Amino acid sequence: xxxxxxxxxYVTLICAAIASTPLPASAQIFSNAVVSPAVKPTPAEPTxxxxxxxxxxxxxxxxxxxxxxxxFDLCVASSxxxxxxxxxxxxxxxxxxxxxxGKLGFSIRFRDASGQVQEKTLGGQAVVEFEGSSPAQQDxxxxxxxxxxxxxKEGDMxxxxxxxxxxxxxxxxxxx
Amino acid sequence: MKKIIALAAVAVAIxxxxxxxxxxxxxxxxxxxxxxxxxxVIPPMVRISGLTDxxxxxxxxxLLNPYFSRQDTETKFxxxxxxxxxxxxxxxxxxDSAAAGGSHGPFTLGGSGGNLDYxxxxxxxxxxxxxxxxxxxxxxxxxxxxxxTTGGGLARPATxxxxxxxxxxxxxxxxDNAAILAAQSGKYKGTLTVTVSTL
Numbered sequence: 185x186x187x188x189x190x191x192x193x194y195v196t197l198i199c200a201a202i203a204s205t206p207l208p209a210s211a212q213i214f215s216n217a218v219v220s221p222a223v224k225p226t227p228a229e230p231t232x233x234x235x236x237x238x239x240x241x242x243x244x245x246x247x248x249x250x251x252x253x254x255x256f257d258l259c260v261a262s263s264x265x266x267x268x269x270x271x272x273x274x275x276x277x278x279x280x281x282x283x284x285x286g287k288l289g290f291s292i293r294f295r296d297a298s299g300q301v302q303e304k305t306l307g308g309q310a311v312v313e314f315e316g317s318s319p320a321q322q323d324x325x326x327x328x329x330x331x332x333x334x335x336x337k338e339g340d341m342x343x344x345x346x347x348x349x350x351x352x353x354x355x356x357x358x359x360x
Numbered sequence: 361m362k363k364i365i366a367l368a369a370v371a372v373a374i375x376x377x378x379x380x381x382x383x384x385x386x387x388x389x390x391x392x393x394x395x396x397x398x399x400x401v402i403p404p405m406v407r408i409s410g411l412t413d414x415x416x417x418x419x420x421x422x423l424l425n426p427y428f429s430r431q432d433t434e435t436k437f438x439x440x441x442x443x444x445x446x447x448x449x450x451x452x453x454x455x456d457s458a459a460a461g462g463s464h465g466p467f468t469l470g471g472s473g474g475n476l477d478y479x480x481x482x483x484x485x486x487x488x489x490x491x492x493x494x495x496x497x498x499x500x501x502x503x504x505x506x507x508x509t510t511g512g513g514l515a516r517p518a519t520x521x522x523x524x525x526x527x528x529x530x531x532x533x534x535x536d537n538a539a540i541l542a543a544q545s546g547k548y549k550g551t552l553t554v555t556v557s558t559l
Contacts, residue, residue: 187378205361232392233392234392235394240394241397241399242396242399243398244398244400244401245403246401246402248405256396279398279399284445286445324365332396338399341402342440342442342518342519344442346444347397348402349401350397352395352397353396354393355391355393355395355396357393360525
């Protein structure tokens with residue numbers, strides 16, 4: 185038997201096997217198939233990418249009037265084009281006064297790659313989530329495409345004694 | 361043999377793909393995590409607001425009242441301070457004085473008939489313009505220390521105009537009857553400048 189004959193026979197056998205297998209039989213087909221691991225048709229796993237482009241530590245002195253905002257340039261991208269960004273406050277949703285022990289509330293504005301802006305006030309809750317999109321980027325190899333802005337309201341600032349108030353935010357992106 | 365395997369793989373892929381997605385329904389996820397530190401600095405701040413002009417209209421009956429040897433009035437105002445949880449501050453009242461320089465002499469009003477001395481108290485207790493034990497007495501340029509926005513038992517204001525707790529300080533003036541009787545009739549005017557400052 186030459187090479188061409190062998191190929192024909194094998195293809196015929198495979199087709200016969202598919203036709204005779206009762207449905208639903210996807211698992212059987214998959215498990216019985218003669219498939220090399222190297223070519224197994226596994227769908228690509230969705231991935232998300234997140235990078236902080238600004239200095240990851242920023243300190244802003246309030247002018248004494250208006251709100252107090254500090255922004256971080258980010259890249260958040262997903263291979264699916266959609267992602268969920270989870271922001272976790274390590275101080276339980278407030279900025280803690282180092283010397284005063286006071287708790288300063290804040291809100292987070294997130295702008296995604298599509299330009300959509302969402303704002304959420306933590307109000308003592310440690311975790312907030314945003315859903316966003318990165319229509320033109322699957323990863324963060326090309327630079328910043330988003331931002332988060334941490335904002336303290338004037339009333340909250342006036343209510344606290346003078347001093348430094350700090351929080352560490354963990355940003356986590358997952359594909360949707 | 362490699363070609364055979366390749367063909368088999370294509371055939372299986374065609375048959376299996378829809379069932380694979382529907383059955384498993386879960387895609388592996390990779391989290392990507394970053395962190396940022398943010399620090400807001402609230403600077404020490406004090407502010408005075410809400411002062412109003414004071415006027416004493418003296419009548420003969422006032423001067424004949426045996427229970428009062430002085431004609432008084434006061435204004436209540438707001439001090440905002442975020443220096444600490446008690447809202448501490450220093451306060452100074454300045455104004456004209458005919459007393460010798462460096463003395464603790466009284467303030468002085470000026471009028472067409474000459475000068476008229478008066479005394480000033482400043483208090484962090486809005487319900488006691490003289491402050492506890494009369495400790496609010498002051499003179500031109502004197503820096504009064506240890507004042508608190510919570511001195512009268514109010515909460516420290518969280519607004520710069522005390523709109524949340526109300527006025528929390530008082531400025532009190534008094535003109536002795538003897539000085540009034542010694543002065544010529546007429547209007548006597550003066551200006552007080554009240555300064556609050558951080559510690």
